[in-house]
Amino acid sequence: MFPSSLPSSIRVLERGWLSANNIVFLDDARTASVVDTGYVRHAAQTVELVRHAAGGRHLARIVNTHLHSDHCGGNAALQAAYGGTERCAIIVPAGEMQAVNNWDEDALSFRSSGQQAASFSAAAELSAGDVLELGGMPWQAHAAAGHDPHALMLFQPDERLLISGDALWELGFGVIFPEMVGEPGFALTRATLRTIEALAPALVIPGHGAPFTDAAAALARAHARLDAFEAAPERHARHGLRVLLKFHLLQQSSGIALGALFTWFAGTDFVARTLCCFWPHVEPRTVFNEMLDSLLQTGLARSSDGLVFDADAP
Ligand SMILES: [Zn+2]
Known part of the structure; x- marks a missing residue:
């Protein structure tokens, strides 16, 4: 868990690379929420980790920054462990709810990218501009297109905390998958980096790796990397194939x-x-x-x- 300076209602569970980090929020004395749930192979471990972090509270909500297999693979197991769809609501980025509730694996990219997930059902959508109460604090949803067209980031304006998903890591960002198949992504990624610049977070909680404070340095690295990829899209495609392998x-x-x-x-x-x-x-x-x-x-x-x-x- 990191760092001790985080508000006491937030627990960051830093995971390995196959599973995205899980951020557990203690919403009140009885209920908790979690943002992102890891990969399906680690689902049992995720349930245990979240249960421990929630400290006996009921997990009432699961929120996904985006629906890649390493971010939503624990949704089904967590929802089952906490009483099913009636008692544990899953909130997905706007535009994804129909694909989730029809479990359309092609639209959700699992099958086409050769990955796995366990099916779950979503109760609500989250759109850019929405405000969500997590851990007793308001969090703004911001668009984070590029890596994934529907991806969202969550920003807490008082503490200036950013949950960035795969839009910004300390060293880089997630593969811009649309660009690998001839769809736009570089310009959207640049717009997302500019959004982060404008938010000027004091602490970034990324989807992978430890939370970090020097967002400006991470953004400078990300811009340089993006410029290099945009100048040589083939280089980016090679990078993306290596990541998938x-x-x-x-x-x-x-x-x-x-x-x-x-x-x-x-x-x-x-x-x-x-x-x-x-x-x-x-x-x-x-x-x-x-x-x-x-x-x-x-x-x-x-x-x-x-x-x-x-x-x-x-
Ligand atoms: Zn991702």
Whole structure:
């Protein structure tokens, strides 16, 4: 939990990279809320962590900054643990509720990006401009498009706290997925960074990594990174493919056969669309080999006996 200077009604549960951080709010003596719930494989652990942080309070609300699999994968387990849809309301970004309640995995990007989630149902939508009471304080919702078109950030104006999701990390930001398939994202990302600049947060609670105070330095790094990606969109697409591969490896605790990893890569719709956009005349196997070599050479993955492992796997 971090840091001790946070208001006492907020608990930040910093998680590993496969699961986004969870921010637990003690709303009053009896109820709590949580922002983002991690990846589905970690759902049981998330329920335990949130239960502990909530200190016996009932979890009445789950809020998602966006619906990527590492941010909403614990929604179903938490909702089930706290009495189902009647007693634990899930609030999703505006524009996503219909896709959630029809569990349209294509619209929700899980299937197309080769990831998993457990289905849940949403009770309400949150729009940019809305104010939400969390931990006894008002939080403003701000648009955070770029990484994900529907993404939101939450800002507490009195304490100047920002929950940034994947829009700003201490070192960078989430892949701008729309740009990998020929849809706009760079300009939206720049607008989101400008929004953060204008909010001038004293503390940023990111979706991944520890909370940090030097938002100006993080923004300067993010702008430089965005400028470089925009100048060379192919470089960004390569980065995005490496991130998807790394994320898939993180899920394989005992490694994955090289052939099975390629089968996943070539069979994932979002990857196919990226290849079609950037390398339409290159064999998928060639791009795959290049991405995997890059992960191996930079120490982000390792291989032995025909199996590929995430670098941090035991
Ligand atoms: Zn994300």
